[in-house]
Amino acid sequence: MVEDLSEDAAVSDAVQRGAYVFRAAGCHSCHTDTKGGGAPLAGGRALKTPFGTFYSPNITPHPVYGIGAWSDEDFEAALRHGVSPDGDPYYPSFPYTSYTGMSDEDIADLQAYLFAQEPVETQNKPHDLDFPYSLRFTLGLWKTMFFEAGAYQEDDQKDAAWNRGAYLTRHLGHCGECHSPRGFLGAVDDSLELAGNPEGPDGGKVPNLTPAENGLAGWSESDIAGALKIGITPEGDFLGDSMGEVIEHGTSHLSDDDLTAIAIYLKSLPANSGP
Amino acid sequence: MLRKSILAAGACAVAAGAVLMSNSVVPTSHASDLQVADAHEMAAVKQRQQTMKDVGGNMKIIAEFVKASKGSAAEASAAAAKIGELATSIPEIFEVKATLEQMDTVGKNRSKPEIWSDWDGFLERGKVLEDEAAKMAAVLNSGDAGTIQAQFATFGKEGCGGCHTTYRGPET
Numbered sequence: 001m002v003e004d005l006s007e008d009a010a011v012s013d014a015v016q017r018g019a020y021v022f023r024a025a026g027c028h029s030c031h032t033d034t035k036g037g038g039a040p041l042a043g044g045r046a047l048k049t050p051f052g053t054f055y056s057p058n059i060t061p062h063p064v065y066g067i068g069a070w071s072d073e074d075f076e077a078a079l080r081h082g083v084s085p086d087g088d089p090y091y092p093s094f095p096y097t098s099y100t101g102m103s104d105e106d107i108a109d110l111q112a113y114l115f116a117q118e119p120v121e122t123q124n125k126p127h128d129l130d131f132p133y134s135l136r137f138t139l140g141l142w143k144t145m146f147f148e149a150g151a152y153q154e155d156d157q158k159d160a161a162w163n164r165g166a167y168l169t170r171h172l173g174h175c176g177e178c179h180s181p182r183g184f185l186g187a188v189d190d191s192l193e194l195a196g197n198p199e200g201p202d203g204g205k206v207p208n209l210t211p212a213e214n215g216l217a218g219w220s221e222s223d224i225a226g227a228l229k230i231g232i233t234p235e236g237d238f239l240g241d242s243m244g245e246v247i248e249h250g251t252s253h254l255s256d257d258d259l260t261a262i263a264i265y266l267k268s269l270p271a272n273s274g275p
Numbered sequence: 276m277l278r279k280s281i282l283a284a285g286a287c288a289v290a291a292g293a294v295l296m297s298n299s300v301v302p303t304s305h306a307s308d309l310q311v312a313d314a315h316e317m318a319a320v321k322q323r324q325q326t327m328k329d330v331g332g333n334m335k336i337i338a339e340f341v342k343a344s345k346g347s348a349a350e351a352s353a354a355a356a357k358i359g360e361l362a363t364s365i366p367e368i369f370e371v372k373a374t375l376e377q378m379d380t381v382g383k384n385r386s387k388p389e390i391w392s393d394w395d396g397f398l399e400r401g402k403v404l405e406d407e408a409a410k411m412a413a414v415l416n417s418g419d420a421g422t423i424q425a426q427f428a429t430f431g432k433e434g435c436g437g438c439h440t441t442y443r444g445p446e447t
Contacts, residue, residue, distance in 0.1 A: 204445020226342065230428045231436040236335030238431055240439020243301070246439065 004258065011112060018113025020107045024172040024258070025099065026250040031056045042066075042120040043270025047093055050056075054093045068099035075111045077105075081149045089139040091127075101152035101171030115168075115265030158268075161257075168258060173250070178206045178242065181275045191194060194266070195274035212271040224263035319371035320384050326368050327362055333357050334435070341427045352415035355430075359408035365401035379439065387444045400438035407434035 022028070022210065033044040033056075043058040061068035067075070074085040082089055082096035103109075104132050132138060139262060154163045181189070181197045196208030196215065210216030216224065218274050223234045228251035231239045239247060324370040333354040340351035390397045407430045414426040 027313060034337045134401045206447045208446070222342075231439075232334075232338060232431050236331040236333075236338055238334075238435035238439050240436060240441075241445050244436050244440025247436065248432070 014109045014112035015116045016113075017105075017112070018109035018116075020253075021102075021110045022113050022170065023250050023253040024168060025102075025110065026173065026246055027059070027110075028249040029245045030094075031059050031147060039118070039122065041114070041117060041121045042122040044122060044125055049093070052127065054091065054127045054129070055095075055125035057124045058120060058122050059114060060117055060120040060122075061115045062121055065121055065123050066119055067114070068119055072108070072111065076107055079107055079110075080151075082143065082147065088136055089143050091136075091139060095174045095177045097147055098177060100147075100149045100172035103151055103167075106172070122258070135251065139224050159237050161261045161264050162268060164258065165268075166260035168254075168262050169265050173246075173262070175209065179209050192272060192275055194269060195272040198275060204241075208272070209266050210269045210272045210274075211267055211271045214268060214273055215271070217271065221260060221263035221267060224266060227261040228252070228254070228259050228262065229256075294412055316371055316373040319368070320373050320386075323368040323382075323386070325363060330358050330361050330435075333361075334431075337415070337427065340415075347414050352412045355412035355415060357407050357411065358434075359405050360403040362401055362408060365404070366398055369397070383447065385444045385446065387442050390442050397438070397442055401443070403437065404434040 027042065030045060030047065031041050031043050032038060033042070033046075036044060038044050039060075041058070041060045045056045045125060047054040049058065058066045060066040066147065067149045072083060077083045077085070078090065079096055079099045081100070081101060082092070082094070084090060100270045120168045127134070155166070158166075176194055178200055179194045179197060181192050181199075194209040195212070197206040200206035211217050219227075219234060226232050228247065230252065231244065231247045233239065251262075336346060336354040337351045340347040340348065369386070369390055372391045373384060374386055374391070407426075411426055411430045411434075414422055418426065
């Protein structure tokens with residue numbers, strides 16, 4: 001009896017921590033078809049690219065239509081290695097290239113949270129990709145060239161806040177997926193990390209987050225934290241577009257300490273005026 | 276022969292990866308059917324951008340008071356009232372359709388076509404701004420620091436961010 005109770009408590013703690021990880025990792029936007037009135041996490045959101053349209057899958061714990069039948073190992077393999085339970089590689093439109101750095105605890109807590117959500121009976125829609133992008137197996141080679149799996153390793157030359165900021169920015173928050181430019185073969189050039197993306201996901205510019213003149217040079221740490229909390233910029237403008245979604249479903253729910261940690265990390269980057 | 280097709284598959288893989296990584300997220304549509312903007316449309320874009328700049332300028336006055344205690348509560352409240360007033364012009368200043376698809380001819384223009392395809396939803400966001408600005412003005416005059424902070428966050432997120440997320444496109 002007593003044992004059961006404490007087990008329940010442990011599970012509910014994990015679910016609570018997982019809810020926070022879920023926000024910080026911004027899983028909601030891509031996996032919910034808000035425009036089409038879809039249920040939370042039931043997938044079906046169209047992610048359009050010039051090479052075809054991805055439809056995000058159902059990640060509710062439905063045993064048939066969602067991921068309810070997955071083992072812990074299956075879930076970890078998806079986030080850390082970008083591999084499905086059948087052993088197929090995922091497309092990097094699922095940003096496991098960033099999530100690979102998540103800690104074991106965060107992955108386990110996130111899974112506990114997802115498995116505590118309502119299962120939804122919505123069938124996955126197949127992606128509508130042009131040839132040859134439609135050939136999933138070809139991704140294997142790309143992955144061997146550009147993807148390295150592994151949890152974030154703390155830099156012990158830096159303090160705890162900086163490390164937390166690096167972890168949130170580079171891995172959980174996957175900020176670079178939008179804010180870093182892509183080189184010739186689609187991989188991020190490390191020397192241009194977060195230096196802005198002239199050809200962002202919407203075809204427009206995504207701003208430079210390094211402390212360069214055309215970036216965040218004029219922003220204080222509290223300016224950055226304020227932008228992530230409510231969207232305000234130092235000029236009195238309010239961020240919108242895809243960043244509006246990141247703020248609404250993600251960063252506005254983070255603790256002030258975590259927002260400051262992100263700001264500390266961004267301010268520590270070498271100023272880089274970008275590509 | 277076999278070797279050749281493996282190489283070909285490899286090349287595809289690299290190309291596919293490149294393409295997929297560079298476009299990992301979200302809808303893209305613009306730059307398709309470019310229409311030419313006339314002088315009337317250019318003037319409309321200028322006017323709405325100027326109004327939004329004024330809104331931003333007033334917002335900055337409020338933000339400086341709320342975040343750094345610069346200026347006075349009365350000045351900040353007046354700025355909020357001014358935003359409420361500017362918000363009533365939203366139906367008028369966005370009446371002429373000129374979208375970011377026409378950016379090549381109208382210069383920097385971040386208005387998404389959804390403004391006109393979902394006109395009622397757009398006007399609703401304008402109304403929210405009016406209401407939130409009125410609340411902000413009142414709270415600045417009478418509220419304690421905690422209430423002011425809380426209303427400022429709601430005002431910004433609902434009043435400004437809510438509209439920009441759906442109806443304002445990226446900088447080009």
